[in-house]
Amino acid sequence: MSSVSEPQVAAESSPAEVVPAIEVHDLTVAYWTQPVLWDVDLTLPEGKLIAIVGPNGAGKSTLLRSILGLVQPITGWVEIFGKPYEKRRSWVGYVPQRESVDWDFPTSALDVVTMGLYGSLGWLRRPGKKERATALSCLDKVGIAHLAGRQISQLSGGQQQRVFLARALAQDARLYLMDEPFAGVDATTERAILALLQELRATGRTVVAVHHDLQTVAEYFDHVVLLNMRLVADGPIATTFTDENLQRTYGGRLTVLSQAAESLLRAESGAPKLDV
Amino acid sequence: MFELSFTARTVLAGATLLGIVGGALGSFALLRRQSLLGDALAHAALPGVCLGYFLTGSKSPLPLFLGALAAGIVGSLTILAIVRYTRLKEDTAIGIVLSVFFGVGIVLLTHIQKLPSGNQSGLDKFLFGQAATLMPRDVNAMAVLGGVVLVLVLLFFKELRVLAFDPDFGASLGFPMRRLEVFLTTLLVTVVVVGLQTVGVVLIVATLITPAAAARQWTERLGVMVLLSAAIGGFSGAAGAVISAGWARLPTGPVIVLVASAILLVSLLFAPQRGLLWAWLRERAVARRIRRENLLKDLYRWGEQAGDRWQEPVSPPLVMGFRGQTRNQLAGVARRLDRQGLVHWDDAGIRLTGEGLERARSIVRKHRLWELYLTRRLDLREDHVHRDAEAMEHALSDANADRLDALLGYPEADPHGRVIPRPATTSPRVA
Numbered sequence: 060m061s062s063v064s065e066p067q068v069a070a071e072s073s074p075a076e077v078v079p080a081i082e083v084h085d086l087t088v089a090y091w092t093q094p095v096l097w098d099v100d101l102t103l104p105e106g107k108l109i110a111i112v113g114p115n116g117a118g119k120s121t122l123l124r125s126i127l128g129l130v131q132p133i134t135g136w137v138e139i140f141g142k143p144y145e146k147r148r149s150w151v152g153y154v155p156q157r158e159s160v161d162w163d164f165p166t167s168a169l170d171v172v173t174m175g176l177y178g179s180l181g182w183l184r185r186p187g188k189k190e191r192a193t194a195l196s197c198l199d200k201v202g203i204a205h206l207a208g209r210q211i212s213q214l215s216g217g218q219q220q221r222v223f224l225a226r227a228l229a230q231d232a233r234l235y236l237m238d239e240p241f242a243g244v245d246a247t248t249e250r251a252i253l254a255l256l257q258e259l260r261a262t263g264r265t266v267v268a269v270h271h272d273l274q275t276v277a278e279y280f281d282h283v284v285l286l287n288m289r290l291v292a293d294g295p296i297a298t299t300f301t302d303e304n305l306q307r308t309y310g311g312r313l314t315v316l317s318q319a320a321e322s323l324l325r326a327e328s329g330a331p332k333l334d335v
Numbered sequence: 336m337f338e339l340s341f342t343a344r345t346v347l348a349g350a351t352l353l354g355i356v357g358g359a360l361g362s363f364a365l366l367r368r369q370s371l372l373g374d375a376l377a378h379a380a381l382p383g384v385c386l387g388y389f390l391t392g393s394k395s396p397l398p399l400f401l402g403a404l405a406a407g408i409v410g411s412l413t414i415l416a417i418v419r420y421t422r423l424k425e426d427t428a429i430g431i432v433l434s435v436f437f438g439v440g441i442v443l444l445t446h447i448q449k450l451p452s453g454n455q456s457g458l459d460k461f462l463f464g465q466a467a468t469l470m471p472r473d474v475n476a477m478a479v480l481g482g483v484v485l486v487l488v489l490l491f492f493k494e495l496r497v498l499a500f501d502p503d504f505g506a507s508l509g510f511p512m513r514r515l516e517v518f519l520t521t522l523l524v525t526v527v528v529v530g531l532q533t534v535g536v537v538l539i540v541a542t543l544i545t546p547a548a549a550a551r552q553w554t555e556r557l558g559v560m561v562l563l564s565a566a567i568g569g570f571s572g573a574a575g576a577v578i579s580a581g582w583a584r585l586p587t588g589p590v591i592v593l594v595a596s597a598i599l600l601v602s603l604l605f606a607p608q609r610g611l612l613w614a615w616l617r618e619r620a621v622a623r624r625i626r627r628e629n630l631l632k633d634l635y636r637w638g639e640q641a642g643d644r645w646q647e648p649v650s651p652p653l654v655m656g657f658r659g660q661t662r663n664q665l666a667g668v669a670r671r672l673d674r675q676g677l678v679h680w681d682d683a684g685i686r687l688t689g690e691g692l693e694r695a696r697s698i699v700r701k702h703r704l705w706e707l708y709l710t711r712r713l714d715l716r717e718d719h720v721h722r723d724a725e726a727m728e729h730a731l732s733d734a735n736a737d738r739l740d741a742l743l744g745y746p747e748a749d750p751h752g753r754v755i756p757r758p759a760t761t762s763p764r765v766a
Binding site (some may be wrong): 129159185 | 494509
């Protein structure tokens, strides 16, 4: 009889009940007639450091932006912990590419980090003492609390990246989406960022980061998504980050497919009105 | 001493109000790199003024104002739609809307002025503005609308900040950034329309952009910038009104713009940090320091070649030959070093003082350490490293030089076999 109870115990923690951090279903995104993501299906587990890897123009940033609802897909949907993004906004922190903003903007590092709290403040309420204290503690976590008052153009590239990370920390999210957090930073910052990601993982957070340096993928991350317009492979580093999969991601064998996809899209929409 | 007439006081109030509101709002347009948007909105308002006149046949301000507001909003939405739904970029969209709407406006205006009643309409004042026609009720309306705009900017300051700095991040937080964009544009349209009678279609953009650009020069805080921009705008408006009241034939609008532009010019030149003058002074100071350091180094090397007789006097013509300097150039550098006590210059020639020798050693050390670093660590050839070291010797801090020294294991000689000197003040060698 004892053998009967065992499957029941197993059933309670069966995979069906584990809600993934991110589920992407049938996602197709195009900028005008140029497809960027083609029919991507993806399930990403919670509590891991996950790298999105692929050649230039593979749609890595677009995938991140689609998950955040910044890009409207042609088909498909995305769910964060089982719900659409609009319902999970407060669970998600975002670190955009550093080049995406004007660093000559008249604002201090602390002001930028405080923006991470705007979501929880909501409309009209202004950040006060409490918010500034929170923001300062986030700057401290990335090791640049002493630069809080510094105008952001006076920071080095690595320090600017830390400011963006601190802003995401201020969001106090369960899931972090980061667009090339390691791009163009010095070695010290790279180590600091890595330590931060590991700390986030240790506290049960999930981090999905677009990553460009193939040398460090296996060392820094647990899980990898190989992308080249289509999903090539995804899974744990050990089984997925293989030479063969990399060859398929970077080897240019997808040319025929991308051409086919493009002509299909052109045929479908003569005068496309895409929300991009 | 200045007795302003009733009309002049009305103009003064209107122009000051317009300057304050335009300056505050213009900061956001400037930071969003939409300086020309205000210009397009102003030009787009002209056909609205004409249509307002057509539809009501009256030249009372309200229909003209509403017409301008409606046309401005249609123009701004057209720009947003062109950017969103076509592949044209924003500058193109702004150019298209500006010219098409303004063209229509000029056609309508010409037509109205050919009508029997039309040449009395006074609509042409909207082209270049005619502040003298401002009535107290106009100023009251400006005060109410301007006040509303300022309150809205204050209330939505946080949202406007994130819109201007990082709209994608704002969207990820759940703020409807497109609606905020329309909101900001509507505020801009309102200010533009409010200012049409005073400054006119053609120049109104200056009341938005010029104070903001000037204010940006003086501060690194958004809140301060908005306040300062409003103050500069208000001052320009007031000064423009007073000046044009004092010199009867000067038009108010252009004078306001000229006052603001003068403030901008001063700000561009003299603001600390961002001003051109300070940038030039900083650059000159660096260039002078490099020339002084080069002279110390040259004297050291000359002494080194003469058998480590570093403090022997060297004749000025000889030193001039080191770098092809003229006598005046050398004199400028050497006199400054003499005053600093780093060289001594008398009839015998120029020689390093004890302190000067220390400084020279420190510079030469940096140069030779860097050469060694490049050849050892980066595998550059010995004859390829000198130019790089020429720059680094002036840039490397003492602390980093110490680190470099330690990293290389406190070497005795550079890649060319010359001794690497160490000033007595250098941190002691650690084995």
